[in-house]
Amino acid sequence: xxxxxxxxxxxxxxxxxxxxxxxxxxxxxxxxxxxxxxxxxxxxxxxxxxxxxxxxxxxxxxxxxxxxxxxxxxxxxxxxxxxxxxxxxxxxxxxxxxxxxxxxxxxxxxxxxxxxxxxxxxxxxxxxxxxxxxxxxxxxxxxxxxxxxxxxxxxxxxxxxxxxxxxxxxxxxxxxxxxxxxxxxxxxxxxxxxxxxxxxxxxxxxxxxxxxxxxxxxxxxxxxxxxxxxxxxxxxxxxxxxxxxxxxxxxxxxxxxxxxxxxxxxxxxxxxxxxxxxxxxxxxxxxxxxxxxx
Numbered sequence: 539x540x541x542x543x544x545x546x547x548x549x550x551x552x553x554x555x556x557x558x559x560x561x562x563x564x565x566x567x568x569x570x571x572x573x574x575x576x577x578x579x580x581x582x583x584x585x586x587x588x589x590x591x592x593x594x595x596x597x598x599x600x601x602x603x604x605x606x607x608x609x610x611x612x613x614x615x616x617x618x619x620x621x622x623x624x625x626x627x628x629x630x631x632x633x634x635x636x637x638x639x640x641x642x643x644x645x646x647x648x649x650x651x652x653x654x655x656x657x658x659x660x661x662x663x664x665x666x667x668x669x670x671x672x673x674x675x676x677x678x679x680x681x682x683x684x685x686x687x688x689x690x691x692x693x694x695x696x697x698x699x700x701x702x703x704x705x706x707x708x709x710x711x712x713x714x715x716x717x718x719x720x721x722x723x724x725x726x727x728x729x730x731x732x733x734x735x736x737x738x739x740x741x742x743x744x745x746x747x748x749x750x751x752x753x754x755x756x757x758x759x760x761x762x763x764x765x766x767x768x769x770x771x772x773x774x775x776x777x778x779x780x781x782x783x784x785x786x787x788x789x790x791x792x793x794x795x796x797x798x799x800x801x802x803x804x805x806x807x808x809x810x811x812x813x814x815x816x817x818x819x820x821x822x823x824x825x826x827x828x829x830x831x832x
Contacts, residue, residue, distance in 0.1 A: 552624070554598065554599030554600055554624075555595065555599060555600050555601040556595060556599035556600075557599065560777075560778050560779060561807055561828075562805050562806045562807055563805040563806075563807070563830055564597065564599075564830050564831040565595050565599075565807070565828060565829075565830055565831075566594070566595060566829045566830055566831045567592065567593065567594050567595070567828070567829040568591075568592070568593045568595075568826055568827070568828050568829075569590065569591075569592045569826065569827040570590065570591045570592075570593075570824055570825070570826045571587060571589075571590045571824070571825050571826075572587070572588040572589050572590070572591075572822060572823070572824055573585040573586060573587055573588060573822065573823040573824075573825070574586045574588050574820070574821075574822060574823075575812075575820075575821035575822065575823055585823055586609070587609050587611075588609055588822070589606065589607060589608055589609060590606075590607040590611065591604065591605070591606050591607070592604070592605045592607075596621070597831055598621075598624055600619070600621055600624065600626070601619055602618070602619050602620075602621075603616065603617065603618050603619065604616060604617045612634065613634050614633075614634055615631060615632060615633050615634065615639070616631075616632050617629060617630065617631050617632070618630045618632070623650075625644070625646050625650065626644060627643065627644050627645075627646075628641075628642065628643055628644075629641070629642035629643075630642075639659065640657060640658065640659045641657070641658045641659075642655070642656070642657045642658075643655070643656045644656075647671070649671075649675050651669070651671055651675055651677075652669055653668070653669055654666070654667070654668050654669065655667050655669075663684070663685060664683075664684070664685055664686075665682070665683070665684055666682070666683045666684075666686075667680055667681065667682045667683070668680070668681045668683075676694070676696060676700065677694055678693065678694055679691065679692065679693050679694065680692045687710070688710055688712075689710050690707065690708060690709055690710060691707075691708045691712065692705055692706065692707050692708070693705070693706045693708075694706075700722075701721060701722050701723070701724065702719065702720070702721055702722075703719070703720045703721075703722065704717065704718070704719055704720075705717065705718040705719075705720065713736075714736045715736055716733060716734065716735065716736065716741070717733070717734040717735075717736070717738070718731060718732070718733050718734075719731070719732045719734070720732075723748075725752070727746070727748055727752060728746055729745065729746055730743070730744070730745050730746070731743065731744045732744075739762070740762050740763075740764060741762055742759070742760065742761060742762065743759070743760040743764065744757060744758065744759050744760070745757070745758040745760075746758075749774075751774075751778070753772070753774055753778070754772060755771065755772050755773075755774075756769060756770065756771050756772070757769060757770045765788065766788055767787075767788050768785065768786060768787055768788065768793075769785075769786050770783060770784070770785050770786075771783070771784040771786070772784075775800065777800075777802065777806055777808075779798070779800060779808060779811075780798060781797065781798050781799075781800070782795070782796070782797050782798070783795070783796040783797075793817070794815065794816065794817045795815075795816040795817070796813060796814065796815050796816075797813075797814045797816070798811055798812065798813055798814075799811070799812040799814075803828060805828075805830070807826075807828055808826065809825065809826050809827070809828065810823070810824065810825050810826070811823070811824040811826075812824075
């Protein structure tokens with residue numbers, strides 16, 4: 539919850555939780571049950587519950603409560619969210635005995651940017667991060683603390699109309715431990731990210747390719763010698779959901795293919811998703827019951 543993303547850099551409009559989940563319409567509640575299918579051809583006859591997740595949304599499209607149940611239907615944990623002006627300001631996590639295990643708080647500046655976030659866990663420990671911006675609302679620094687002691691920090695530099703972002707990471711003694719160079723599109727989509735050691739030696743690189751709808755269609759991962767290690771290719775259906783994931787190794791040989799088959803309701807949201815893994819020869823069935831606001 540404390541991590542920043544490109545919206546902090548570019549000031550993009552924040553997506554609602556419904557938009558992030560590709561849910562359409564005024565969704566009120568989603569109950570998703572996950573089944574393990576023993577045989578793809580006998581899916582309707584042989585299925586075993588793996589877990590259940592319930593999600594409640596407010597009328598603005600933001601998640602206000604989530605519950606996770608195990609295969610026996612026992613509550614594992616739940617999370618409750620609170621918002622102000624559509625900004626998440628509070629989060630509480632409860633265990634199966636309804637005891638708070640973590641609390642999270644956030645403070646925003648007058649520009650709507652995340653200024654400070656704090657997490658309290660194990661009853662007494664506090665993790666905190668403070669964000670600093672320049673006059674153009676660009677993120678300039680993050681300082682991370684554990685129980686008021688600095689644990690790490692990051693600084694940011696921008697070039698080429700802010701599309702190239704350099705992130706310098708420091709340890710608790712404020713020594714450089716890593717550098718990241720990220721290349722963004724004009725709309726804030728991450729196109730390339732390279733990680734370097736403190737001596738500017740390449741550690742790893744990732745390149746992302748998008749389609750005209752802004753969906754990621756390929757991710758390529760390179761090693762320290764800038765040699766392709768692996769890549770993932772995503773194929774979408776006409777409703778914006780992933781229908782196929784193809785994984786390849788450094789020799790461009792497919793190592794895994796995951797295929798999804800959807801059934802949709804009249805609003806265009808999927809209510810059933812079958813997930814097939816060609817490598818493990820396993821199948822998972824996801825079924826959703828969706829309730830809408832009137």
